[in-house]
Amino acid sequence: MLGRGIGAGFVIDGNRIMTNAHVVSNSRYLTVERDGDPNKYPAKVLFVAHDCDLALITVDSPNFYKNMLALKFGGIPELESTVSAYGYPIGGERMSVTTGIVSRIDFQLYTHSSIDQHLAIQISAQINPGNSGGPVMQNTKVVGVAFQGYSGDVAQGVAYMVPTPVINRFLKDVSKGRYDGYVDLGITYGKLQNPAQRKFLGLKDDGRGVLVETVVAAGPCAKILRPGDVLLAIDNHPIASDGNVELEGERVEMPEVVERKFKRDSVKFEIWRDKQSTSGSVQLETVPPYLMQSHKYDVRPRYVVYGGLLFQPLSLDLLEAYQPTDLRLRHFFDFYVIDQIYLEHPDVIVLTNVLPDPINTYLAPYRGGIVDSINGKKIHTLEELSQTLAEPADRLVIDLIGDGPPLVLDPKQVEAARERIRQRYNVVREQNLQEQPAAKTPDLQTKT
């Protein structure tokens, strides 16, 4: 499906243009225009950060940057102070300016990936599609990038901008020529405000500490933390029993400490375990299982077609595309990380569709099933599925999770029908096992 979209962007140092990731995501052809310049300049993407909805693009033509002043960044604006948002709402040739006041500063879900939460600033300004990626200014400095709002029937005149701590982190992350993205502790924790619970854990009544509840096995903290531990301090910042730490004079939630860090940075904890104090530090990493629950961009989806059966790993995009009502699929999605389902099913492989053919004409009822095993062999990943299907066998018995019937195929019939199915359904490739970039990777060696 082809679509056109427009957004705004602004020039920063190093002949770079900053905009939102969602403006350039899945783009096949990208041009930029200058106010008051009739030309359209082809642009290329330098870096995209889907987890914080920011992107850097550039234009090869030096003319574009002529007489262009790079914008500088400011800090976090005060509550109730006035800011101006620049952009091209609902298209148009001329730039539009709107002002609003800063009404709230807190953690928000970034809807582009729909799983990441970062600091965001709420402003009371009319921001519409086309404002996205545009700068929000105060005293000639950029204090944010407009990026999301609500649809009219939820709340009007409420918009969010990516604040400068998030922007600065992005710029620092890409300064090495690659975007690694946010790192995560891979734990859940809870407040420790109950007097009986504090007494049970042997904690003093000093309002300190949070309880470690779930430790994601694939996360960096699995090496040093376990459920029931109490975190007393992070990087020597005492953690209050409501989960806040004091950072540069501000009370912020504990993950803010990690937000500012980069891949392979380490973080140190003071831990209370079995009524004794101990400490430990971990090297931070991204936690891969979370990606299953986030939107993906600029990659071709993974799949295997076999005998007209389409197998795909469960993901947020898959769930949104098929809108299944199946309770089991929803459960595997919702509890994939928190119940550590990924340990047994790194890929939750779903039989998403059956391309009708005489060899699979009775198999439609199996749609929506999750592959458990093939010919008795447990299947954990799409690669394994592909390999197992390719192994010579007299028959293929695919067991799906649950107490339904097995799905039985005759490999000889499948082979005989292969060309027919390929042609009838225009299957260009029968499988894609790796998440490959959907377009040519941009040249990362830039002059910055």
Place this chain on the structure above:
Amino acid sequence: MRSLFISVVFALVVTAGAAVKKEAASPPPNKDVKQKPLSLVRVNVTGQPYDYFRPWQKKAPVSKRALGAVLSKGRVLVTADLVTNQNYVELERAESGEKTAANVQVIDYEANLALIEPSEKNFLDGIAPLDIAADTVVGDRLAAWQLEPTGALVATEGLVTTIQMTHYPVDVGQFLTYRISIPMQYRENSYTIPLVKNNKLAGLLLRYDPRSQLIDAIPAPIITHFLKEAEGENYRGFPAVGFSFFPTRDPQLRKFAGQTGKPGGVYVTNVEPNMPAKKAGMRVGDIIMSIGNHEIDQNGNYVDPLYGKIDFTNLISAHSYAGDVLSFQIQREGKPIEVKVTLEHRDAKDYVSPPYALDEAPKYLVLGGLIFQELSRQYLKEWGPNWQREAPQRFVYLDRFQSELFPGEHRRIVILSQVLPANNTIGYDEFSYLTVLKVNGQEIKSLNDLAAAVKQPIEGGFIKIETEEDPKQIELDAGTIAAEAPALQENYGIPSLQRLE
């Protein structure tokens, strides 16, 4: 794959006020009907269901007005959902308005039928009882009987379009159902509308969709089964076998199962522990070729003398009784064998998450402000018609896949449903819908387990609750819980902190 399917229960629309004298489609009242008193009585019920969100109390009472079909021996037949959770049932003679209190004698929630009897023995004197017309087939015309406020009969005729197996409101298995296309308008009796054929009772209204003007009715064969069972000492309920199946249309599946000879039968996909099929030796992979003398085709239908091809489960629910021995002709790896299954009724209490719990008070235990309950579908249904989407998703999953997750286990799932803010629950008041695993180190498989475990605090006088979900652990001080219990009861108006029976 027969999956548990939740049927939509159509809202019953009551048209009150000025009643139309005669339905457009109604035939002129039969002369016989005019002369002798109707075989109908009004049934007035005040019901008061339990409130699962405040399990120590009941919801506001609801009054329902319905019709009952008068049967022989002074019994009145109504649907079970009319008299479920009732506080008071009253019969009213249509022609005179004379009233008497009544008692529910037998109730079957699964088949949605109940028998009531007037406390005054002579109350029904002079009313000719209805016989049962068991021979309704597709194409017959049935009349829906309703009463005008004056007591006059309104009969609306409709055509039986389909006879098939469907889910009934409490959703345990499938039962035979008549579907009737009928242009009916509701009178003040919104429940239990009798459907009549030649002055004999052919069915009772199960649900009505006013837009499509389709009635689903509990058919005479199910009513007959219920009445026959009700004659016995102890009402046992409809029989179950305890297996799931799949059609054998797919030649690859038939080949896999090793079927020989002509195609047909259903493939057994699951055999539930402790159920008749398992006890009789049925296995996953068996193909059931016939039951008794009835051959089953590859879609799972047999040929019924009245209805033609219909789902074979009708042979079990409508035609068999608990205690009957049914002969299953099975092909196992190509060899024919016979499996003799002694049917049993599966009680709601025999499930891990009971599919219904009616006319009984929900169990609960309040501990320092934490409310513990046992998971049941009745509890989940408090989220309304869309409970499968709106109730806590882990609970819906546990209920839906209970036989897979807890095969053969006799247990309940204990949940921490809500937290009442109190001194003991400071910092815990945001918790809700948690699955309890252990209390004080002891595994919890029922609310009684929990009640016993909290009596044995761990070292230091603490009660430790472990949950499946975050926060994973909750600790309370046993001493302060006891000390503050009266204040908690007073504050939240809880008459008793627990109900375990």
